[in-house]
Amino acid sequence: MSDAGDNTRKLQALDRELLWHPYAASPPAGEIYPVTSASGVRLRLADGRELIDGMASWWCAIHGYNHPVLNRAVQAQLEDMAHVMFGGLTHPPAIKLAQLLTRITPEPLQRVFFSDSGSVAVEVAMKMAIQYQYARGRGNKRKLVALRQGYHGDTFGAMSVCDPVTGMHHLFGDVLYPHFFVDAPDCPVDRECPESQMTQVADLLAEQGEQIAAVIVEPVVQGAGGMRFYSPDYLRKLRALCDAFDVLLIFDEIATGFGRTGKLFALQHADVTPDILCLGKALTGGYMTLAATLATEEITATISAGEGGAFMHGPTFMANPLACATAIASVELLLSQPWQREVQRIENALGNGLAPARELPQVAEVRTLGAIGVIELREPVDLASVQPRFVERGVWVRPFGKLVYCMPPYVMSDADLATLTGAMVEVVGQLPGG
Numbered sequence: 551m552s553d554a555g556d557n558t559r560k561l562q563a564l565d566r567e568l569l570w571h572p573y574a575a576s577p578p579a580g581e582i583y584p585v586t587s588a589s590g591v592r593l594r595l596a597d598g599r600e601l602i603d604g605m606a607s608w609w610c611a612i613h614g615y616n617h618p619v620l621n622r623a624v625q626a627q628l629e630d631m632a633h634v635m636f637g638g639l640t641h642p643p644a645i646k647l648a649q650l651l652t653r654i655t656p657e658p659l660q661r662v663f664f665s666d667s668g669s670v671a672v673e674v675a676m677k678m679a680i681q682y683q684y685a686r687g688r689g690n691k692r693k694l695v696a697l698r699q700g701y702h703g704d705t706f707g708a709m710s711v712c713d714p715v716t717g718m719h720h721l722f723g724d725v726l727y728p729h730f731f732v733d734a735p736d737c738p739v740d741r742e743c744p745e746s747q748m749t750q751v752a753d754l755l756a757e758q759g760e761q762i763a764a765v766i767v768e769p770v771v772q773g774a775g776g777m778r779f780y781s782p783d784y785l786r787k788l789r790a791l792c793d794a795f796d797v798l799l800i801f802d803e804i805a806t807g808f809g810r811t812g813k814l815f816a817l818q819h820a821d822v823t824p825d826i827l828c829l830g831k832a833l834t835g836g837y838m839t840l841a842a843t844l845a846t847e848e849i850t851a852t853i854s855a856g857e858g859g860a861f862m863h864g865p866t867f868m869a870n871p872l873a874c875a876t877a878i879a880s881v882e883l884l885l886s887q888p889w890q891r892e893v894q895r896i897e898n899a900l901g902n903g904l905a906p907a908r909e910l911p912q913v914a915e916v917r918t919l920g921a922i923g924v925i926e927l928r929e930p931v932d933l934a935s936v937q938p939r940f941v942e943r944g945v946w947v948r949p950f951g952k953l954v955y956c957m958p959p960y961v962m963s964d965a966d967l968a969t970l971t972g973a974m975v976e977v978v979g980q981l982p983g984g
């Protein structure tokens with residue numbers, strides 16, 4: 551232990567001296583745990599401890615870590631080329647991945663724009679919507695409508711459609727473009743969505759439709775903005791409103807895509823097709839950063855025939871071959887397995903495992919959907935003091951605000967799921983307010 555312990559402390563000291571971590575001060579308030587390797591559903595820490603990973607590295611590592619199929623895909627692509635610019639050049643991994651993505655998403659989504667992160671995929675979607683409206687002579691349609699408690703990324707454009715409160719819009723004031731917000735739907739997943747839930751967005755579209763390019767939502771599950779689930783019926787009604795008021799509909803499935811909610815894409819719960827679709831996170835099985843924005847032929851053709859005759863975006867690492875090859879392997883691996891059964895198995899295990907939390911006085915609500923399990927507390931957790939309690943119990947869970955939640959890799963065994971959910975219930979039960 552002592553060598554490993556020394557090494558851990560050395561890494562922690564250097565980390566505190568040199569690095570920023572996400573959504574943290576630098577150096578951060580809580581302990582940071584050095585990881586030296588990961589395999590299956592386990593993270594191995596520098597001090598030798600192993601943690602069952604309940605987060606799948608923020609929704610990404612759906613097949614677990616160090617997967618032989620994905621490793622082979624990276625190695626094989628590396629032999630050919632790691633990267634090549636995408637301006638004026640193309641390559642088989644980009645073409646094959648685009649074929650795959652257009653095949654598994656709804657038929658009207660026929661064109662793929664690759665980028666390097668989810669936030670950029672959202673920027674691209676917003677830009678496409680605005681450039682499309684401009685190209686068809688609706689240059690006044692420049693605003694978006696987004697849901698409160700939504701999350702779409704951290705770059706300025708994406709931030710401008712995140713929840714204004716949790717996105718801390720007040721800090722940035724007029725450097726953020728003022729888009730429109732409506733209340734998030736409050737209707738359970740298994741029910742219809744009453745018309746009363748639609749009045750705010752319907753009134754807004756009726757009054758301001760002339761200025762509105764698109765509505766952007768995370769279908770069925772709002773992720774980092776609150777881990778909220780809502781009725782797919784809302785999406786059907788929203789689609790009809792967008793059509794009625796000549797407004798595009800953008801679905802951000804960066805968190806929900808690739809099976810997480812029990813359907814391959816959350817839009818399939820509603821059988822609704824957006825005009826633009828954003829994918830990311832689990833796209834490469836958590837191996838590297840890649841995102842995609844898919845659009846209809848009409849949007850593509852209109853932009854291409856418009857002023858300048860081009861869509862003005864092009865990341866340096868656009869369609870990176872290593873990432874595309876890994877994504878192909880990850881999506882094919884998913885589709886080659888009975889993944890629906892596995893996600894259903896996890897949904898059952900999370901439902902059963904987290905149920906005892908319902909009896910706890912600290913808990914406001916417990917909810918599960920697909921491979922997502924959420925304990926919503928009455929009070930926000932103190933992350934710096936709570937995080938070590940999970941690590942002591944051999945699990946990796948990273949709460950935020952009032953939410954203690956998990957979205958495990960789909961390969962997690964029932965025994966590991968029981969350990970994970972048991973630790974979540976136990977730690978929550980020891981919080982103040984019990």
Ligand SMILES: *Cc1c(COP(=O)(O)O)cnc(C)c1O
Nearest residue numbers: 667668669701702703773804805
């Ligand atoms: C994570 C996320 C993003 C941003 O993706 P990054 O890769 O972190 O830039 C956008 N939208 C949703 C719904 C997300 O969950």
